[in-house]
Amino acid sequence: MIFLESGEDHLNGVLPPTWPNERARRAFGQAVAQGMWELSGLEWGRRERRALAGVVEDFAANLPGTLEADRYFLYVDDPRLVPLPFWAVVVPSEGEAEETLRTVAQAYLPSPVRETKVEEVSGRIGAGVRGLRYRDSGEGTLMVTLTYAWRSEEFGRDVMLRTVCHDPARLA
Secondary structure, three states: OEEEEOOOOOEEEEEOOOOOOHHHHHHHHHHHHHHHHHHHOOOOOHHHHHHHHHHHHHHHHHHHHHOOOOEEEEEEOOOOOOOEEEEEEEEEOOOOHHHHHHHHOOOOOOOOOOOOEEEEEOOOOOOEEEEEEEEEOOOOOEEEEEEEEEEEOOOOEEEEEEEEEOOHHHHO
16 A cells, blocks of 8 residues: 655555455555544544545445556545545657647547636646546536646656546635
């Protein structure tokens, strides 16, 4: 099990693509729930910790079979909410960097509900693009796709990190 701490003191659980057994997956879920309980400062009972552990374990069991990616992450920004699944894809770089990254960030796809918002970002990985694309879920709710795209000239790779959420404020 690996934990990464972000600058905002949130835990991000890195999900392995496979598990040696169900017990390891259950232990991962329990460890994430315990860590969130300790860091959150919220008053939690065993029931809340068990519920979060079950949700994390379900993601760990099912996410790798649902989406094809190189890595899977669970972003646990608020332990009272369902974690946000993120997936990452790394491919050899192709084409002109800005055009490729904007395409990966969905800058050119139609966004019938709201205009797609694309902005440049920088950080430890380097310069990249962040895209927010809005659409109707088909159930009368707003759905948001958040995509980060970077190019590593040093390694000749493009990196994409993406999630989908029904709560735009959570991704703002």
